[in-house]
Amino acid sequence: MLKDKHIAIYVTGGIAVYKSLNIVRELIKQEAQVQVVMTDAAQRFVTPLTFATLSQRPVITDNFTPQTSSDDFIPHIKLSLWTDLAIVVPATANIIGKMANGLSDDIVSTSLLATTAPKLVFPAMNTDMYNNSAVQNNLQTLKKMDIKIVEPATGFLAEGMTGKGRLPELPVIMGAIEKTFQPRPLTGKKVIVTAGGTKEAIDPVRFIGNRSSGKMGLAMAKVARDLGADVTLLTTVDTDLGGINIIQVQTAEELMKHLQDTFPETDVLVMAAAVADFKPINVADQKIKKNDDEDIFTIKLTKNPDILKTVAATKDKQFVVGFAAETQNLLTNAEKKLASKNADVILANNVAQSGAGFNVDTNRVTLLQKNQQPETWPLMSKIDVAKKFWDFYLTR
Incomplete structure (x- = not known):
């Protein structure tokens, strides 16, 4: 189902970054074409080289450096036109706020703003941050923009407390991705x-x-x-x-x-x-x-x-x-x-x-x-x- 699909993975700076590696690996197993894009904060948790090795292509980390000698200097537009599905995982409160308010101050937020393809957002953060009214209002705004939000799981969090905010397990994530590409039976009606x-x-x-x-x-x-x-x-x-x-x-x-x-x-x-x-x-x-x-x-x-x-x-x-x-x-x-x-x-x-x-x-x-x-x-x-x-x- 995912063979040859162009999937952009936007990785932002949360502790769950390491789990995104398994997502990339699973997508490659299913023969999808994967392009990883990372924020500066995300690179402090996992190096771009690790994602590049799994995705089999260079990771995009800024808006000004071409990935190869043949690339132009507007990667956010090139990427947006290439993308069949954009996935934000993990999605921090910061990127959720940027997406909801049309902010674009780095390669991730700029590319997402330019992308018209379907988007899947996987929030992952501390429970109190997730429940904050500002974050919840931003999530509601994304839903109104027809952006799919996958609810975080409840469980043991990085800081030692238990609550809602964990990134869902891999089968749940892959199920949401695969569902995006399932035939929609009312198309054309x-x-x-x-x-x-x-x-x-x-x-x-x-x-x-x-x-x-x-x-x-x-x-x-x-x-x-x-x-x-x-x-x-x-x-x-x-x-x-x-x-x-x-x-x-x-x-x-x-x-x-x-x-x-x-x-x-x-x-x-x-x-x-x-x-x-x-x-x-x-x-x-x-x-x-x-x-x-x-x-x-x-x-x-x-x-x-x-x-x-x-x-x-x-x-x-x-x-x-x-x-x-x-x-x-x-x-x-x-x-x-x-x-x-x-x-x-x-x-x-x-x-x-x-x-x-x-x-x-x-x-x-x-x-x-x-x-x-x-x-x-x-x-x-x-x-x-x-x-x-x-x-x-x-x-x-």
């Missing part, structure tokens, strides 16, 4: 996911909404992205997911408009948004004030368009997934929705059940499709629900 609850204005400060957090839709989008899909997320949730085209919407009408524009070119629509069924007929220009003489205030509502039914009626090759959030008669209501909306699949859940409603990280769904028995899945995380759904889609 265009997926639209809707997420969150729509908001229908009453006046400039009030709206009609619902309790949806959008977590299920976000999970659907993340997993589709990781499987290689070209994902567009239409959402009312303020989010920033790397590798996903995000379009912010608020109302049902806005959601409908964007779907009508994008649906004809899509392959899969996952309609996870909780769309308001009604909206006020009139929206006040100014904040509505309380009147001490009136204890009852009436707002006249009108129906919003049935987005799922309207869009699915125009489908050609598209696979359409609807959601049914119910509080009673789950299967009866979900089967009616499946029959009336022209959807291929309905994922139904009882939001009144513990652990399966709004604003939680777990869900228990029943999958319904035409001419098939309903399939009820156990309580699991919303990410795992998304993984199970996309596995269903790919093997149906």
